[in-house]
């Protein structure tokens with residue numbers, strides 16, 4: 001098992017630049033009270049595991065008071081913990097322990113919409129059309145003779161119209177589920193409220209925020225039509241992080257919000273940061289979210305979307321590195337998250353998918369910048385494709401038939417039977433069932449097992465932290481011409497050179513001249529003075 005790292009890699013203030021951030025999907029990470037749902041107590045118990053894994057920070061998905069229509073991305077009270085996940089006291093205990101172990105905590109902020117159970121929305125419903133209470137959301141009269149048609153042609157990202165009509169005749173906007181009404185960010189009370197929410201969590205010690213739908217808060221004046229609908233064209237207006245110019249995304253005025261937030265973050269010690277889940281049409285437009293007067297980072301999802309080929313990866317890596325020069329912040333590398341099919345499955349599932357996922361992990365962890373890992377990827381978990389429909393809870397499933405539940409199945413920790421130690425001894429529940437094959441993938445089953453995916457991640461994270469060539473957020477990536485279908489690049493610091501080689505050629509490849517291997521995703525064979533790298537494998541070589 002690797003030791004905790006005690007020395008920060010970058011100055012305290014810039015810790016996020018080279019950080020490995022582990023995304024905790026709270027309801028599926030660890031359950032301390034046996035109700036089948038993960039909670040803050042469960043995270044607290046498992047902090048030593050995360051410290052030993054070698055990550056720097058955790059990003060926690062929403063744990064606030066919520067009816068849980070969209071897994072907590074429907075917040076009813078931004079300043080409290082949902083009883084499902086514990087209490088504010090549990091949060092304080094968890095963050096205190098995390099900090100004591102050298103782990104930073106990033107929390108999710110959901111400013112584009114509230115839950116329909118939020119007191120502002122229930123007040124708006126009660127107060128009726130034309131009331132000041134309705135001004136904090138986007139209520140509008142409908143079109144048609146009797147207002148029976150939605151105010152415009154906008155569509156929900158979860159499918160169907162983005163407007164719902166109330167019995168009093170007015171419509172309200174929800175870019176996501178009807179239970180997630182969009183806020184009116186042109187209203188001063190909305191701005192003041194979220195500035196206060198930021199302070200509330202900063203005062204409790206959080207190290208940063210992940211901003212949900214960071215590009216969505218401002219809608220174009222007059223709420224103009226998009227001009228086409230999926231009903232008539234079969235083409236959806238927008239998907240989660242889709243690309244296209246839309247009147248409800250990436251409006252210029254959204255930057256005023258972040259310019260107001262940055263001084264708040266900067267007024268706290270220790271480098272409090274924010275990472276945007278933002279889509280923008282071009283790298284130049286994405287760059288506008290980042291900088292000394294706005295946010296620190298924005299997720300780059302192109303790496304996640306790369307297909308399994310050397311050309312595809314090389315292209316997205318080169319583009320991302322060029323973008324990071326434009327934005328002045330290191331790239332954020334991501335392979336999986338709670339909204340996307342797990343990459344073992346995207347890369348072909350089964351043995352092939354796992355081999356590729358392990359190789360992709362070594363590729364990602366050798367690149368400069370920060371990395372966001374999604375819980376369970378260190379175990380090589382695949383997507384669960386055969387969940388019974390009756391158990392699926394993703395609100396998008398009901399509207400589009402597409403479900404994100406398969407990447408949200410609770411983590412297997414130990415034991416012979418589901419839910420594999422997810423809850424306390426004897427608890428038989430987990431809100432989604434883990435498949436029988438996950439017994440062999442549990443943390444306990446993989447710990448100390450040579451060649452396991454967990455030990456691969458532990459080794460790679462330890463080397464990434466300790467090796468001078470990798471321990472920095474910056475540093476050029478020098479491509480090596482290793483042969484067709486091979487990706488090879490070096491990073492160097494002082495007199496140490498570390499070269500990452502990935503074999504996407506479809507045949508075993510002979511690797512020579514990069515020094516001795518320090519970690520590999522599959523067994524290397526020594527041959528003469530070099531090595532043979534198997535198909536769909538990656539290795540790091542070192543030369544000093």
Ligand code: NOJ
Nearest residue numbers: 070073110176212213339
């Ligand atoms: C993005 C989140 O990652 C996703 O899970 C959620 O459904 C939407 N934003 C709406 O909040």
